[in-house]
Amino acid sequence: MVKQRVLVWVCLFTGWVTASCSKQQASQTAAPSQTAQTAAPASRPNIVVFIGDDLGATDIGPYGNKVVQTPNLDKLAKESMLFTRTFAGSPTCGPSRSTLMTGLMPFRHGAHGNHSGVKKGTKSLVQYLQPLGYKVVIAGKYHIGPEDVFAFERISKTNVPEPGFEGKSGLNWDLNMEPVDTWLSQQPKDQPFLLIVADHSPHVIWPEKSRYNPQTIDIPSIHVDTKDTRKSRVRYYEDITKMDGNVGKLLKSLDQHNLAQNTMLVFTADQGPQFPFAKWSLYDYGIQTPMLIRWPGQVKPNTRTGALVSQADLLPTFMEIAGGTAPANIDGQSFLSVLKGQKDTHHEQVFASHTGDRLMNRSPSRMLRTTRYKYILNLAPENVYHTHMDKAKDHDGGREYWDSWVAKAKTDQHAAAVLQRYHQHPKEELYDLQADPKETKNIAADPQHAKLLAGFRTQLAAWRQQQGDQETGPEVIKDEPQQKGQKPVAPYVFLD
Incomplete structure (x- = not known):
């Protein structure tokens, strides 16, 4: 399933979307920089990270929202430790995801501007976890690059155009969870894995039809309450509930394939929603992310922590769980002691750009x-x-x-x-x-x-x-705008 694939290159520049396709063999793009060691014992947990796309932390049930329907996240929260102060490295998709997957903040990994790639020689979860015996895999949205750094195995057919947008998907992508379920059913019990499931919801474009009532929807006080705002808000909530459904499918798959007990499950998002004072801003609605972590037998369920955490801390935490030692020269720091209930603090301050x-x-x-x-x-x-x-x-x-x-x-x-x-x-x-x-x-x-x-x-x-951040103003554009048919360094999605 993951050996052959076609990358769909989606470029997002100046608000316009262009797409072109090219075919590559998996061996050309997904060869690990280091040879994986012998498979780890079954006691080493699997790690699954579900990433919501453009989701406000306060816009889901576990974080106090009384209007939106997120039954699967509500259930997961009761089985997890909920983090009330988790922050992305950037309030923008590509830079944020690159921070989560490298343990480096944006100016150190280099992809500090959206749709850009990390520096040559940067290591990601792939290069850190494979030598520890882990299979490292991604399903859904990509939007990171270059590929030799983020050389995940890829679960094919997990990115599908929304109905009615076949051949002209643009931003109209769906996460297809059926191939994820199939992949999970095929995993040997003696081979640990780290799986990232990256949803496209609730990133725009939101569903046209919504179950929510515009008259009773909640409007944040930082916004302007108009009929059109309410129309957008119910569409956004509909997309959140759609995402929650995918979380439910993942939970069901882990249970059905007897993986839940030996799997750490992390739910988070890349940054806040596409509303003012959220995405593309450093206010909490844009930079704070939800984080729920379920780890049976290790993390006390239905607990909360106010520990100050950066998403850069996820990679070194995963490495410690996998039996490795995180390098001293990354920005993230393991918060395993918080998960174990040994501490309730982590950083004194976190940063973002x-x-x-x-x-x-x-x-x-x-x-x-x-x-x-x-x-x-x-x-x-x-x-x-x-x-x-x-x-x-x-x-x-x-x-x-x-x-x-x-x-x-x-x-x-x-x-x-x-x-x-x-x-x-x-x-x-x-x-x-x-x-x-x-x-x-x-x-x-x-x-x-x-x-x-x-x-x-x-x-x-x-x-x-x-x-190494010496910027004094807006980003200097050193290259020419993306040309039609040219491969972007950070493709939005992949397909086969």
Whole structure:
């Protein structure tokens, strides 16, 4: 199933989508850089990571949402440890996924701009786990590169166009779980594996029809409540419930094939949804990710931790579980002691960076976050902040509701304030998340916090130096725009 495959190259630049296809043999793209050692004993757990796409942590039942229907995640949470402070390395798909899979933050792995590839010689889960005897496999969305770094075995036929979009899929992709179930049924019990199941939901484009009622849907106070916003919100929730269904299929497969008891299951997402103050921003709605971890006999079920964790920490945690030792020169640090209940703290602060989408979204920023405070440095405060939500007109990730926000802002004070905050980002932002969890009151200019602010400036500057981040403004585009038929370095999906 995974030996032959065709890569579908999907390029996303300046809000436009192009696709071309080319065929390759698996041996050309998936050869591991190191030879796997003898198969590990059965006592070594399998590791399965389910990644939601553009999902707000607070938009699922386990994190307190009372409207959205996520019965499978609700069930999983009762069997898991729930992390309340997990953060992506970037609020953008490619950079975030690269951080999760390399243990390196964006400027160290190199793919800090969306749709770009990591640096030559970078190691990923593949090169770290295969020598420990693990089979390392992916199903669903890819959006990482180059392939020699992310040389996963691939479960074919897991990326399928949504019905009605055959031959013109664009962003209309579905995760097909049937091949995942078949693959799981074929795994020998003495061969441990790490499997990533990457969904396409709830990334736009959201389903047209929704079971949710626009009249009773919840609208975040940081947004503008209009008829069109409600229409988009119910579509987004529908896609979350669709994703939850895939989680349910995975849980069923693990049970049916007698794999659940010896499998660590991680549920997370790459970043927040395509709404303002979420994706492409360093506010919590964009950078905080859900994380549920179920590991029978090892992780106490139905527990919560406020430990401050970065997704870069997943790789070294997996390595320790697999019996290896993570290299000292990566950014992530194992949090196995938190999983074991031996500690309830991890980092004192976590960091994140945002570059942009090449010629779109040219407002780079950096973040330092503690359990209580958030510091954001905007490198181009002179730029009016724009993203696909207010600029791109080729899909519904803003096109559907944005004009109604602009119209309402002409007469409504709250709407006008929301648009002002969206478009104008000051050089520095400081938030007391205990007093202001929605991050609407910037206290950077408050003299009472001058010492705190100075300390955060120093810490962020030191981190940026350590990361090799010397950027002073928007990303410099060094190459020509993607040409039709040219392979992108980070293909969106793969098919056969």
